Amino acid sequence: MTPGTPHTPQTSPTPKPTLTPTPKSAPGPEPAPDPDPRPHPETPRDLVGIGIGPFNLSLAALAQPLAELDAVFYEQHPAFDWHPGLLIDGATIQVPFLADLVTLADPASPWTFLNYLKARDRLFPFYFAERFHIQRAEYDAYCRWVSESLPGLHFRHQVDAVRWNPERDVFEVDFTQLDTDGEAEALGRTYTRNIVLGIGTEPHVPDPLKPLVDAPGVPVLHAADYHDHRDALLAAGHVTVIGSGQSGAEVFLDLLRHRPAGREQLHWLGRSEAFAPMEYSKLGLEHFTPDYTRYFHALAEPVRDRLTGSQWQLHKGIDADTIAAIHDELYRRTLHGGWPDAVLTPGVHVRTAGRLATTKVELHLEHTQQNTRSRLTTDAVVLATGYRERPLDRILAGLDPYIRRDSRERPRVDKDFRLVLDPSVTGAVHVQNAETHTHGVGAPDLGLAAWRSATILNALTGKETYTLPGRTAFTTFGLEQRPQIPAARTPRTLTPLADGI
Numbered sequence: 001m002t003p004g005t006p007h008t009p010q011t012s013p014t015p016k017p018t019l020t021p022t023p024k025s026a027p028g029p030e031p032a033p034d035p036d037p038r039p040h041p042e043t044p045r046d047l048v049g050i051g052i053g054p055f056n057l058s059l060a061a062l063a064q065p066l067a068e069l070d071a072v073f074y075e076q077h078p079a080f081d082w083h084p085g086l087l088i089d090g091a092t093i094q095v096p097f098l099a100d101l102v103t104l105a106d107p108a109s110p111w112t113f114l115n116y117l118k119a120r121d122r123l124f125p126f127y128f129a130e131r132f133h134i135q136r137a138e139y140d141a142y143c144r145w146v147s148e149s150l151p152g153l154h155f156r157h158q159v160d161a162v163r164w165n166p167e168r169d170v171f172e173v174d175f176t177q178l179d180t181d182g183e184a185e186a187l188g189r190t191y192t193r194n195i196v197l198g199i200g201t202e203p204h205v206p207d208p209l210k211p212l213v214d215a216p217g218v219p220v221l222h223a224a225d226y227h228d229h230r231d232a233l234l235a236a237g238h239v240t241v242i243g244s245g246q247s248g249a250e251v252f253l254d255l256l257r258h259r260p261a262g263r264e265q266l267h268w269l270g271r272s273e274a275f276a277p278m279e280y281s282k283l284g285l286e287h288f289t290p291d292y293t294r295y296f297h298a299l300a301e302p303v304r305d306r307l308t309g310s311q312w313q314l315h316k317g318i319d320a321d322t323i324a325a326i327h328d329e330l331y332r333r334t335l336h337g338g339w340p341d342a343v344l345t346p347g348v349h350v351r352t353a354g355r356l357a358t359t360k361v362e363l364h365l366e367h368t369q370q371n372t373r374s375r376l377t378t379d380a381v382v383l384a385t386g387y388r389e390r391p392l393d394r395i396l397a398g399l400d401p402y403i404r405r406d407s408r409e410r411p412r413v414d415k416d417f418r419l420v421l422d423p424s425v426t427g428a429v430h431v432q433n434a435e436t437h438t439h440g441v442g443a444p445d446l447g448l449a450a451w452r453s454a455t456i457l458n459a460l461t462g463k464e465t466y467t468l469p470g471r472t473a474f475t476t477f478g479l480e481q482r483p484q485i486p487a488a489r490t491p492r493t494l495t496p497l498a499d500g501i
Contacts (some may be wrong), residue, residue, distance in 0.1 A: 007154075012061045044170040044191040047460060048178070048394065049073035049198060050159045053401075054446060056198030056430035058101040059453040060150050061111040066457070066465060072190070076158035080147040082140045085224045086247060088254050092133045094246065094278070095447045101146060104464050105450035111150075118143045134217055140458060157188075163398035168458055169426050171195055180316040192461055196430040196448055199395065201387035201444070208241075208352050209383060212431060218355055219380035224380060234258050236380040237265060240363065243384030244270020244301075244346055249318045251382050254324050256342060261333045263392070266342040267366070271349045278317030286473040287314050288442045289449050296440035297415050301406055308335060308436060315441050319470035353381075389434050392419075399429070413438040417452060429455045 047063070047347075049056045052075035063071045098104065100113035109115075113134075116125045147153055156178040163172045170191045179185040203222040205213050212220040221229055221234065223243070232254065233239055241252045252268045259266065278283075286292060296304060333340040345367075352364040356377060363376045392411055396403065404412045404420040411431075412420035417439070420431040432452065436443040454466035 006042050025148070036394055042191060044168075044193050045070045045072055045255070046192070047071040047193040047194045047196060048171070048173050048190060049196045050173075051075060051198035051200060051280060052077075052080060052147065052155065052161075052469050053196065053198055053200045053433075054101065054143060055200075055453070056196065056451040057150075057153075059196060059198070059432070059456060060110065060153060061101045061146055062105060062453045062457055062466065063379070064111075064152075065109075066152055066461065069457075069461065072152045072154065074157040074159050074173075075153070075155050076178065078153075078155050078178075078180070080140075080144045082143060083136065083224065084140075085222075085227045086250070087140060087227060088250050089137075092319075093136055093139050093446065094133065095445065096132045096133045099144065099449070101446040102450050102453075104187075104447070105454035111146050113142050113343065116145050119145070140385065147347065151339045156182075157169075161398055162396055164402060164425050164427070165191075166424065168195075171424065171427055171429075184456045192427070194428045194430070196456060197392065197395070197434060198432040199390050200433060202390050203383075204386050204388045205383060206350065206385055209381070212353055212355065212361060212381070213383070215355070217358070218361065219359075220353075221360060221382060223251055223382055223384040224252055224387075230254075233380055233382065238267070238377075238379045239265065240267040240269065240376065240378040240380070241382045241384060242269050243315045243386065244268075244272045244275050244318070244348065245384060245386060246318050247386070248382075248384030249275070249322045249326060251384055252344075253322065256326070256329050256340075262338060262341060264333075264341045267378065268342070268344045269348045269350075270346045271368075272312075272316075272346055274346050274491050275323065275344065276313055276317045277320045277323055278315070279313045280320065283475055284314065286475045287311070288445050288447050289442070289447070289472040290469065291473040291475070292477055293442050294415065294438050297438055298478075304440070305408075306439065308440065311441050315445070322426055357384065389436065392431070392434055396429070399425075408437075410437050417456055418459065427437065430459070432456075 045312060046069050048069065049059060050073075052060070052073050056073055057080070060071065060073050065067055076256065090091070093099075097113050102109040102111045103113070114123070117126050157176060158176045159173060160176055161172075161174040163174075164170075165172050168191070170193060173190050173195070175190070176184050176186050177186040177188060194243075203224040205222060209220060212218050213222065219229075219232070226233070241248050241255070248268065248270065252266065255266055256264060296307070299307070304484055310473055330340055330342065347369050348365050348367050350363050351366050351373070354362050354364075356362050359379065361378050363381070364373065365376055366373050369390060391402070399421070402422040402425050406412055411434075413435045414420055417430045417432070417435060419431060421429065433444050442448045451468065454468055458465050458468070
């Protein structure tokens with residue numbers, strides 16, 4: 001169900017305790033004016049969003065019609081940028097198009113995917129295409145359309161530090177405005193009563209392969225950079241793809257389709273015991289509903305942790321259509337006899353890795369079930385090893401004394417996606433896609449984006465700004481939950497017609 005784990009590119013260096021604008025006579029950036037001038041520059045905003053990926057973009061779209069909410073969003077990149085390295089031709093997101101930025105909270109919003117199609121004069125072609133799952137490139141284009149139209153979004157603004165000012169009861173947010181080359185141009189500060197973090201995830205590289213990824217000239221890269229290196233990978237002699245999830249399958253399929261029959265020279269390795277399909281049954285999908293999210297949040301911490309590790313097939317398996325396409329392509333290459341030069345081996349992990357000469361890589365492999373080891377020499381490696389939530393500590397160091405943590409030192413997050421802070425902090429810090437440990441597998445799922453954004457906005461405004469559904473699943477999770485069943489309709493009583501009428 002997870003669409004390749006949506007990724008917000010916002011990153012920040014270690015927060016600085018204080019920030020003093022640089023004098024004009026000194027080298028460096030000049031103080032920046034507030035991107036959205038207000039009556040007074042120190043007037044606090046209602047909300048500052050940090051990071052502009054799909055989740056904060058959803059929040060910004062649903063916040064836009066709320067005249068009473070003064071909100072601004074910062075992103076260090078020059079424009080909206082969603083997994084550019086994985087925009088492979090034909091690759092689709094793994095949720096229906098209704099899981100856009102707003103529809104499941106406000107289908108009448110002007111920022112729906114269908115309204116995007118209307119604005120592009122593409123409604124009828126989409127209607128006849130009969131596509132429930134759209135391509136990633138189309139989803140990216142839709143998000144760009146929204147990001148270029150919404151007010152209050154400020155790209156090339158890198159947030160450096162967040163602090164709580166107890167004297168004024170506001171958060172201080174320090175940022176650096178960047179020029180077109182990504183260099184510091186000006187420093188600024190804004191004040192806000194509330195914050196929402198949408199800093200997203202970052203590519204995960206297993207420890208044995210980190211030295212090779214960091215080494216210049218060595219053909220080892222994360223799938224997040226696949227598109228930029230695709231031509232070089234297609235020209236390489238032997239390519240190894242590591243990772244048995246959706247990204248690994250898509251990269252392997254793309255390489256397979258574009259390499260000569262009989263000379264594919266591909267290895268696909270994965271740690272899981274099989275190249276397993278994602279759980280996509282109708283009742284299985286109910287794990288991505290608000291009902292399950294609320295149930296999961298109410299569980300004890302040890303139970304939540306155990307569940308998170310066991311539910312991998314709900315969001316880390318491979319789309320059944322992608323598996324079928326891989327098998328079809330492999331089968332097609334056997335029609336004239338022989339087998340393709342492609343090896344697919346699950347249940348394998350990389351123990352160590354090293355460089356041979358300057359152009360090859362040697363992988364030391366171990367098969368977990370056989371307890372056997374071997375070596376594989378390859379010319380290039382693509383790591384489809386997934387993403388991890390960015391640690392909040394990088395950007396919230398200034399708030400560390402106020403953050404309440406669980407037994408594993410992770411920030412506690414309440415049901416409304418707020419960090420649990422010391423009671424002396426009157427403002428709120430909401431998080432998006434940083435709460436898997438408290439809200440479950442739906443945290444990175446696009447299908448819950450609009451509902452979570454609406455939940456946050458309702459909490460911020462203190463009222464039911466968006467009417468949220470009372471029940472969203474046929475499954476009743478837990479014995480103590482009582483399913484909400486709408487009252488039966490009362491038949492209308494018909495009035496007898498008078499004689500002669």
